[in-house]
Amino acid sequence: MDDRQLESYLRIQTSLDKLSAFLTFNRIDDQFACKPEELERFIRSKGITHGIRTDVLNGISSNVLAYCKEQTLVAFGQEAQAGKDGYIRFIYDMKDREHRPAELEDGKVDYKEVSQLKNVKRGQLIAERVEAQFGPSGMTVTGEEIPPKQGRQARFKVGKNVVLNGEQTALYAAIDGLITMTDKDKINVFPVYEVNGDVDYRVGNIDFVGTVVIRGNVLSGFRVKAAGDIRIVGGVEGAELESEASIEITGGIMAGNKGYVKAAKTLKSSFIQDGNVIAGEDVLVSQSIMHSNVRAGRAVICSGTKGLIVGGVIQSGELVSARVIGNTMSTATVIEVGVVPELRHELSDLRVSLKSHSENLDKTDKALTLLDQMAAAGQLSEEKLGLRIKLGATKRMAVSEIEQHRERILEIERMLEDTDKAKVDISHTIYGGVKIVIGRYTKFVKDSVQRVSFRYSEGEIVHFPYFA
Incomplete structure (x- = not known):
């Protein structure tokens, strides 16, 4: 059959996005017969040039009755x-934030060696922005190219003592110091302050804008505050430690229920006894946590051959994991997971701040619109011109703040949505006397159980077999 004859039998339709073409029979009788190449010529005469399914055309040609009652996809784009x-590509692996001590040739560990810190010199490249790439372009069934889509562009979160180049593609150190990722993943270069001995009356309290390395103990009553990391090669007594990044204590904490240790990110210690510890992310302990109050935004992990948690209150957003929890004397021990009060407060504050910024931006937009109208009418004085420039800068800053607030709100909301994944893992034994709290639900452990994982399920806390 020629195209004119086929026209009385067939109709070709394309989808709105032109990614599909369909063949439909208007009618069918004993006179209809066509070859695959005739069908293809007819389809092409309707503007369909790409993705033609020759196997389907062969099927229609050999068995018309199988295709005459419904639409048939004959081409796809x-x-x-x-x-x-x-x-963002860094010169160092910023994911390795544990600052592991150097291992010597004989297998021993030198806790005094801190050469693994991410040091940089002034003017040194810290990180480069790798551009997002375009994916493959598409093609409609009518042969029109569909423009390719670009991936999401990365951007630098600029902190202290760093500078961007003019093209906003590279980040450099403004001072000699240590690359440190602080809260909200801002990139900073902090100078390092070292104490070769104990923090005592000879040294006094420390309040430093960078990273602090102490090669000794921090004695009771003293305070160490740092905008960067705090690394202590000795132990900590009843002192006050506060870091806007992470804290590592190789000798452990024996606080006597005095002072506190607070890290915006991760805290690592060999043990915690009679201490008050707060970490924005994780608390990682290699021996034991005894009679202490410990709070972590994400996880409290007590590993190692002892791996003991007994006494006190342990609170974590997602996970508490230990080898042993409680003891044979049923010492009161409380384990809470699934609730991060700090995040809820931050979320509330961010929403109030976002509303305030949005209202201020609206006022700025209205003022700029009025000034633009005056400029168009040639009525803009020199004073009003200065105000217009100032308001433009204010608007750009407000837009940036609003974007950062929205990103952080989404990040926190995702973390809060994950509270149903909260769990308590015990790789060896949990004893009676332990109180487990997951979200709003509470369970008292009466008898000892081995190798279990406590989770929330259908309105109650249940335990499952623990698998490492």
């Missing part, structure tokens, strides 16, 4: 694919 997201 290709959607444009999203490209790879951009990312």
Whole structure:
């Protein structure tokens, strides 16, 4: 059959996005017969040039009755694919935040060696922005190219003592110091302050804008505050430690219920006894946590051959993991997971701040609109011109603040949504006398149980077999 004859039998339709073409029979009788190449010529005459399914055309040609009652997909296009997201490439592996001590040739560990810190010189490149890539372009069934999609661009979160180049593609150190990721992943270069001995009356309290390394003990009654990391090669007594990044204590904490240790990110210690500890992310202990109050935004992990938690209150957003919890004397021990009060307070504050910024931005926009109208009418005085420039800068700053607030709100909301994944893992034994709290639910452990994982399920706390 020629195209004119086929026209009375067939109809070709395309989808709105032009990614699919369909063949439909208007009518069918004993006179209809066609070859695959005739069908393809007819389809092409309707503007369909890409993705034609020759196997389907062969099927229609050999068995018309199987296709005459419904639409048949005879051509399909290709959607444009999203490209790879951009990312920030550092000169150091910033994921390795544990600052492991150096291991010597004989297998021993030298806790005094801190050469693994991420030191940089003034003017040295810290990180580069790798551009997002475009994915493959698409093609409609009518042969039109669908423009490719670009991945999401990365951006620098600029902190202290760093500078961007003019193209906003590279980040450099403004001072000699240590690269440190602080809260909200801001990139900073902090100078390092070292104490070769104990923090005592000879040294006094420390309040430093960078990273502090102490090669000794921090004695009771003293205070160490740092905008960067705090690393202590000795132990901590009843002192006050506060870091806007992470804290590592190789000798452990024996606080006598005095002072506190607070890290915005992660705290690592060999043991905690009679201490008050707060960490924005994780608390990692290699021996034991005894009679202490410990709070972590994400996880409290007590590992090692002892791996003991007994006494006190342990609170964590997602996970508490230990080898042993409680003891044979049923010492009162409280384990709480699934609730992060600090995040809820931060979320509330962010929403109030976002509303305030949005209202201020609206007022700024209205003022700029009025000034733009005056400028168009040639009525803008020199004083009003200065105000217009100032308001423009205010608007850019407000837009940036609003964007950062929204990103942080989404990040916190995702973390709060994950509270149903909260759990308490025990790789050896949990004893009677332990109180387990997950979200709003409470369970008292009466008898000792081995190798279990406590989780929330259908309105109650239940335990499952623990698998490492």
